[in-house]
Amino acid sequence: MTRKISAHYVFPVNTQPIRNGIIEINEMGEVLQVINPGKKIKEQAGVEFYNGILVPGFVNAHCHLELSNLKDKIPQHTGLHNFVGFVSRFRNTDEEIIRKAIEKADFEMQKNGIVAAGDISNQAISIEQKKKSKIKYHTFIEIFSLNPNLAEEKLLEGKKLLNEFLKHNLDASIVPHAPYSISRELFALLKKQMKKNSLPISMHNQETASENELFIKQSGDLYETFLSWGIKFSDFYPTGKNSLASVIDYLPEENNCLIVHNTFTSKQDIEQANTKLKNIYWTFCPNANLYIENRLPDISLFYRENQNCCIGTDSLASNHQLSVLEEIKTIQNHYPEIPLPELVKWSTLNGAKALNLQGKFGSFELGKTPGINLISGIDYKNMRLTDKSTVKVII
Ligand SMILES: [Zn+2]
Known part of the structure; x- marks a missing residue:
């Protein structure tokens, strides 16, 4: 069983941040793929969406x-x-x-x-x-x-x-x-x-x-x-x-x-x-x-x-x-x-x-098990953390 996890931004770290990016992982937490959906986010079935940015552990x-x-x-x-x-x-x-x-x-x-x-x-x-x-x-x-x-x-x-x-x-x-x-x-x-x-x-x-x-x-x-x-x-x-x-x-x-x-x-x-x-x-x-x-x-x-x-x-x-x-x-x-x-x-x-x-x-790259953190409370306009930013472990 795989999971598709998405948020306002995904920071794969080895590449540029992806707006509405999707990370697909298996049950071991291994990264299977990182998807840049372009404008087609709504067409992706079974995606868990979070408010914030997703970064590796x-x-x-x-x-x-x-x-x-x-x-x-x-x-x-x-x-x-x-x-x-x-x-x-x-x-x-x-x-x-x-x-x-x-x-x-x-x-x-x-x-x-x-x-x-x-x-x-x-x-x-x-x-x-x-x-x-x-x-x-x-x-x-x-x-x-x-x-x-x-x-x-x-x-x-x-x-x-x-x-x-x-x-x-x-x-x-x-x-x-x-x-x-x-x-x-x-x-x-x-x-x-x-x-x-x-x-x-x-x-x-x-x-x-x-x-x-x-x-x-x-x-x-x-x-x-x-x-x-x-x-x-x-x-x-x-x-x-x-x-x-x-x-x-x-x-x-x-x-x-x-x-x-x-x-x-x-x-x-x-x-x-x-x-x-x-x-x-x-x-x-x-x-x-x-x-x-x-x-x-x-x-x-x-x-x-x-x-x-x-x-x-x-x-x-x-x-x-x-x-x-x-x-x-x-x-x-x-x-x-x-x-x-x-x-x-x-x-x-x-x-x-x-x-x-x-x-x-360290990064969302194929085959790694880096963990996924959600950082919320982001100032998206300036792409900055705020004093209210918090981290939550997704996997
Ligand atoms: Zn020391």
Whole structure:
């Protein structure tokens, strides 16, 4: 039994939006065909029609299920240097509470039309939920340490955790946390590890101005915070360059690299990164940036520079919800020049490509099972989302 599903617009993503388009799927949700009816919509028998636009299931390129229990715990607008302190203080919560929060967060994402996600993990606690979830996860096993003497030990810990996920048939890869939290020794070992395969990798980047300042002058809020924690910078030396440029040679050239946040990334950073890395996916989590730093990346710059961009929600520690739609509403409100079809592409196909899941997700293409979301509350005249736009999962 097949279904024909239609709406005011269908966004196949791999092609232009189709007015009154029809998607035919089988009982598995596999796309059989996408029909452009022209003016003959009324002649199509047995079509389910919805008010709004139909888009493929969303791909959340960056989240941290592990931090789901921190919802409403951390004050807003305190800056990244304070935020990292809050997170480490709250992490020692009862495991059962964290497990429950992870389950709830996973359901919230499903309800908000997310079908695949890149999830940062420092522990094995999310495995149980990921195994039974409808969401397809790629787990980024994140490691960090500024102590060069601990480099081998940290990588070994990462490999052990990686094997836990692989044992349960979950996709995973080992990745660096951020430019400022990895010693050169650990970065060198990591690069070898990352180059061994073609798996996607991820790194937080330029989330605060003091991250660049640390690398340029070895000073600033982030530096002061780490010093106060007793972290030694004996192995560290200022490079005189922004943080991304300082560590770019430690990232593997061929892997998909999800570079996350980019709140203080310049045009020069973008150009330089592109000369070194072949498959960059700039990942934006605007609501988390507003929560933590009350500032947004220059997302319009990345659009003008024709970069591959993705959307993430980050965690409930720095967001009020886990909704890709809410993220692109925020982008559209601040950068109205970025067209809706482009934002939908970032939220679907680009995320799927970044996570190597484009064979199944990201677009209404023959043979894929991407899921179907209905976005309603659209301003059709300007083809824009409104504050009233909501998402509903159709399949
Ligand atoms: Zn993050």
